[in-house]
Amino acid sequence: MSTIFVPKETQPGELRVAATPETVKRLVKEGFAVQVAASAGETASFADRDYEAAGATIAASGAWPAADVVVKVAPPTPEEARALRAESLLVSFLAPHKNLDAVQALAERRVSALAMELVPRITRAQPMDALSSQASIGGYKAVLVAAARLGKYFPLLMTAAGTIRPAKVVIMGAGVAGLQAIATAKRLGAQVEVSDVRAAVKEQVQSLGGKFIELPMQESGEGAGGYAREMGEDFLKKQREIVSRHVAGADVVITTAQVPGKRAPVLLTRAMVEGMRRGAVVVDLAVDSGGNCELSQPDREVNHNGVHVLGFTNLPASMPEDASTLYARNVLALLLSTSKGGAVTLDLADDVVGPTLLTHAGEIRHEPTAALLAAGSAAR
Ligand code: NAD
Numbered sequence: 001m002s003t004i005f006v007p008k009e010t011q012p013g014e015l016r017v018a019a020t021p022e023t024v025k026r027l028v029k030e031g032f033a034v035q036v037a038a039s040a041g042e043t044a045s046f047a048d049r050d051y052e053a054a055g056a057t058i059a060a061s062g063a064w065p066a067a068d069v070v071v072k073v074a075p076p077t078p079e080e081a082r083a084l085r086a087e088s089l090l091v092s093f094l095a096p097h098k099n100l101d102a103v104q105a106l107a108e109r110r111v112s113a114l115a116m117e118l119v120p121r122i123t124r125a126q127p128m129d130a131l132s133s134q135a136s137i138g139g140y141k142a143v144l145v146a147a148a149r150l151g152k153y154f155p156l157l158m159t160a161a162g163t164i165r166p167a168k169v170v171i172m173g174a175g176v177a178g179l180q181a182i183a184t185a186k187r188l189g190a191q192v193e194v195s196d197v198r199a200a201v202k203e204q205v206q207s208l209g210g211k212f213i214e215l216p217m218q219e220s221g222e223g224a225g226g227y228a229r230e231m232g233e234d235f236l237k238k239q240r241e242i243v244s245r246h247v248a249g250a251d252v253v254i255t256t257a258q259v260p261g262k263r264a265p266v267l268l269t270r271a272m273v274e275g276m277r278r279g280a281v282v283v284d285l286a287v288d289s290g291g292n293c294e295l296s297q298p299d300r301e302v303n304h305n306g307v308h309v310l311g312f313t314n315l316p317a318s319m320p321e322d323a324s325t326l327y328a329r330n331v332l333a334l335l336l337s338t339s340k341g342g343a344v345t346l347d348l349a350d351d352v353v354g355p356t357l358l359t360h361a362g363e364i365r366h367e368p369t370a371a372l373l374a375a376g377s378a379a380r
Contacts, residue, residue, distance in 0.1 A: 001342045003033045004335075005059065005067035008040040011074040013299070015043035015320035016327060018071040018092070021054040023328040027335065028055035031342020035059045035067060044320035069344060071331050073324075081105035089344055091331050093117055093130070094358055096369040100376060103369055106359045112346055114334060115358040116327075118366065121225060125352045127333035132176045133326035134316040139180030139256060141315045142283045143169070146252040147188060149281045149308055155189025166191050170250045171210070172243070172267050172292060173257030174201040177285055181254050182210045193246050195239065195267070196257070197221025197228050213246055215239055223259070230259045240269060248275045255292035256285045261368065263290040270294045270304075278306030287311030 004027060006019040017040050019027070024034050034056040038048060048058045059065055066085040072092035076084075078101040084090060087110045094115040096103050106113045116130040126132075147154050150167065157164040167190040171181050174196040182205060185192050192210040196202075198221050202212045216238060223229035231239075247253055247268065253276075258264050264286035273282065273295055284296035295302050296311035303309075316323040338344055338353055346353055348360070357365050364370040 001031055001033055002068040002339070002344055003035060003065070004069040004071060005065055006034065006036040006040050006056075006071055007064060007080075008037040008061065009043075009072070009074055010077070010080070013314055013317055014074045015317045016073045016324045017041045017044045017046065017320075018073050018324075018328060018331055020044075020046055020325055020328040021050040022325070023332040024051055024056045025054040026332060027342075030336065030339065032069075032335075032339075033057075033342075035065055037061055037064075041324070044324040046321075046324070069335070071335075073327060075099045076102050076106075078102045078105045081111070082109065084109055084111050086110055087112070089114065089346070091116065091334060096358055096366060097372060100369070100373055103359065103364060104373060107362055107364050110362045111359060112357060112361075113359045114338075114353070114356045115366070116330065116334075116356075118356045118358060119330075119334065120352060120355050122351065128330050128337070128352065130327050130330040133330055134323060135176040135256075136180045137316040137319050137323050137326070138285050138312070139177035139254075140184045141319055142177070142254045142256075142285055142312070143181050143184040143188065143252075145310065145312075145315070146254060146281045146283050149310065150251055151279050152251055153189075154185070167251040168193070168249055169252040169254065170195070170243070170246050172196075172253070172255040173286070174198075174205050174210075175256060175258070177256040178254075179204060179208065181256065182208045185252075185254075186210070190252070193250075195243050195246075197231055197235075197239075213243060215242060225260075227260050228257070230262045231265065236265055236267070240267060240272065243267065244272045244275060247272050248277075250276065251280055253280070253282045253293075254285070255282070257292050258286050258289055264292050266290075266292065266294055268293040268295075273304050273307050273309065276307045280307045282307060282309040284309065284311045285315065288313040 036051045069089045081102045090113045156166040169185045169190040186209045194205045194210045195213045284293045286292045
């Protein structure tokens with residue numbers, strides 16, 4: 001029987017937890033012994049007694065017990081990585097390119113680290129797709145944050161005091177977060193216009209009631225695996241010209257555009273923000289990868305000529321209960337697919353485990369991360 005430990009998250013602002021009483025109950029039923037750090041679920045509204053009722057034991061806060069498996073949300077610090085039992089299994093978001101010291105520590109401890117962001121987007125892995133479950137929350141919350149910040153209504157209102165026109169929302173990037181943002185803004189009654197470089201999303205945008213902004217695509221914006229391709233500066237310049245006409249009349253702009261492994265494209269320049277009306281709100285969800293808006297700052301609000309520019313690095317954590325519920329189910333699905341009778345067996349040839357395994361048996365298996373570490377040690 002393997003033991004699973006659920007620590008309390010330590011990264012500032014991280015209110016989520018990697019297992020909930022629901023998933024603990026299932027893990028215990030499968031034959032795992034589960035230990036949950038005292039108050040690990042508190043910020044996500046899950047009490048220690050609920051975990052106990054689900055079959056977990058509560059571990060006193062402080063040093064981590066030597067568990068076979070640790071499940072986490074935020075990437076471990078290098079100290080946390082070194083606290084893992086040698087050759088144990090870690091399941092977590094790892095953001096490897098930003099946490100090279102922790103990755104090195106994981107490899108040195110010969111930890112098998114399954115990185116939730118590396119789960120391939122294949123049909124079988126959909127229940128394990130934490131990028132999607134969390135991005136969807138980000139898109140939903142971005143609209144609510146914008147609506148709360150805006151000094152106007154979202155819906156059309158006919159009142160005794162006259163008519164209020166509906167808010168105009170422009171959404172850039174119609175991936176998982178963007179599509180959820182469109183749906184949410186439409187439910188609130190806004191008019192929604194959308195820009196994306198993948199032609200395939202046009203129909204999805206329209207089916208949600210959004211208006212697709214046509215771009216002069218000389219070549220396809222589709223990259224590998226359903227993601228976007230990095231577009232050249234000439235195209236981005238043209239795109240900004242077209243989009244700026246829509247942005248100038250917008251009350252809210254929500255940006256979610258990303259290209260895997262690259263800096264996020266700049267879609268909203270300072271000049272474009274200066275062309276927006278006072279009181280308008282920009283929410284940049286790509287701020288962690290460089291930002292789609294030239295003026296956005298991580299987890300800060302910038303006021304530029306009366307336009308509120310908000311950059312969020314971890315919006316899903318602001319809705320910790322459902323974010324944890326979905327993330328914990330993603331982790332559960334991954335653990336169940338790699339275990340039998342409460343014991344984990346990693347099949348390196350498996351089409352989910354193979355690409356998801358960042359470190360194993362002292363090796364860094366993810367090539368881009370290994371290359372970054374090699375470049376770092378060459379520079380030292
Ligand atoms: P993402 O976070 O990498 O990017 C968000 C969006 O930004 C994408 O729609 C992308 O096309 C867009 N973008 C990039 N450059 C842009 C630009 N210059 N202007 C405007 N938009 C730009 O993407 P994501 O949300 O993680 O997912 C992207 C796609 O992956 C999905 O729409 C879907 O097709 C696919 N996907 C598949 C599965 C699955 O099969 N299991 C699961 C999730 C996502």
